[in-house]
Amino acid sequence: MSTATTTAAATLALVGGTHRTVPLELRERLAFSAEQAAAALERFRERFPGREAVLLSTCNRVELYAAGETTASAPEAMELVAFLAECRGLDPARLAPVFARERNDAVVRHLFGVAAGLDSMVLGEPQILGQVKQAWSLAQAAGTAGPLTAGMFQAALRTAKRVATETGVGRERTSIPSVAVADFAAGVFQRFDDKRILLIGAGKMAAETLRYLRAAGARDVTVVNRTASRAVELAARLGARPGDYTALEAELAAADLIVSTTGAEAHVVPLAVFEPIAAGRKGRPLVVLDLAVPRDFDPRIGGLPGVWLYSVDDLAAACDANRTSRQQELPAALAIVEEESLRFMADVHHRTTTPVIEQLKAGWSETGEAELERLFRRLPELGDAERAEIRQAFERYAAKLLHPPLVSLRSESRSGPPHGLVDALKRLFQLGE
């Protein structure tokens, strides 16, 4: 597909960098808060009047999408790089080597891939879609959104939805807490609102795992810690009940699901301690998510009947398997992105023909009206009903005559702006510029 010809009518431009190309320290300086992004868009509107812009800033990417029509085409890439550098008080020379610069079709393809999570650090992650929506809303509020970016971002959201529903690229979970809860704990328990959850220790992953458990319905949560005050503090922060670490064996016996994240160097729960507890549980199943390194639970406990013990390594292996599964879905997702990009670009190209079609229709309508007036003067005996019938017949005739060139224009738009056909129409029907 030719991109050079597209620039003559509607132009799309993108500059920006992601975690792949921009070092973390530079990304930190580049990142825009919502207020900063709004201010930058205001400045864009003043600097590039008549052009459209959307600024997408997340922890992993900063991208500026710009668009313009024939009379005011999108700014050149270096202008946009300089603009972003100016907004963040950076030297453009630092950004130029690490920033991607795309135009037209490539911009559309990139945005669609970004919205679908195909360009994310974790393939298929869904949060980016919300961030794309936010960026679009911000541009609308700042007044830098327009018909081109509207069409492009709406198509991006549609593409993301298609990728999510038609492929498995975002379906398999890839974080340890989400896999622990959704793939393993939910494989044992049907519901969590009647289960007793026990958090041992205050590791970073405990809070994240609890977040997933809460989302699954967990209500009865007890936190125990070697330091009682820490347990109280953590329980208050997590909306849980502080437990007594000295009564750990009783807590283990009462729990249905345990998340353990202590920093202990030896097993907190050895087999010899747990065996009598297991015997007293009367066959009640127990899920243990041992997220500590080194492990808190003796691995032999997982061999006891009714105990489902998962270590960080077990869960990481499952995450890796899920990542591989996502990768296998990537070609199908990219095919959807390609298909939607082509469709959107065909629409953009077709938009360039609108003025010619309007002129053609107006010219034919004018001629038709003149002929009708002449006919009606010659046949004054015609009633209103007959006149309306004749007028409708004229209109149908004109529409049928116009249909083949319109179909040809739309068909030609699929492979680029139909400049040749548009010029031919202009010359054949002597249409003005």
Place this chain on the structure above:
Amino acid sequence: MRPPGCVRPPLVDHMTAFLSGISVVCFAASYAVALGCEASRLLFRSGVRGIVMVGFATAGLVAHTLYLGWRAASDSAVPLSSPAELYLLLAWLLAAGYLWLTLANPRTPVGLFLLPIVLALVGVAAFAPDVPSPLLQDSTSRIWGWFHAALHLVWIVAAVLAAVAGLMWLIQAGRLARKQPPLRGFRMPSLERLTVLMHRALAVAAWAAAAAFVSGIVLNAIQFRRGATESVPWTDSVMFRMGIMVAWLVLADGIALALRRRPGGDRVTAWLGIASLVALVGWIGWGLAIPSRHGSVAVDRPAAVSSHEDGL
């Protein structure tokens, strides 16, 4: 009976021809396609598979329903009065259950477990005696007969569900023990849900089978009292067959109950469910092979369930 000279409307003739043209092959083929779709979940992802699968299962169920309805309307015999009809109705119940479960839980491949049993029951119906029981001559006997047959339906469906839940439990427990995440498109219900289902199904199977056994004896006793039969057939094959089945199911349910609060008890219950299906297969095989008061293939099967020549 139509009055003499009365001309049947052409639409009625078309409907009659249409209904009589529905055969076992029609719905068996539809169920087989749905089963193929279920199996393909393991191989590839597809956006339209769910629609095709549910479409074929629904078409099969509709054809199955019309077939049973046509049989009931065209035979003078009491519905559910022959073993062949019992198996066809069992297949219908399980197919309807499959459709309902699939619509409620689209990601659970329940058809992989239920549809082979549905197809097997349709196959068994083709070889089962298809003549009404000679015992159902008066209204009291018919009521007891229906009650007896309905209990048979209940315990067999429950036994099948116990086996399916047991098999799913073992697969799910195996995956969880090997620390494997769910396979794509092959998400099993939780162990908690399957455990509840296994226990309930085993209990229902045991008690319904026992009640079916007792109701069969009552039915024979009524006939004996009315002089329709020479004796209650205590030594008939059907008595031993059903007695053994009831004994097994009651024993299985008893063991499951006793182990319910013991470590490893759920695994034993899962195996008991599967063993109950094996026992059920033996029970059906015995019924087909050995003559009894219920009739047998060798003695009184003038026409088994036919596969119509005109197919779909």
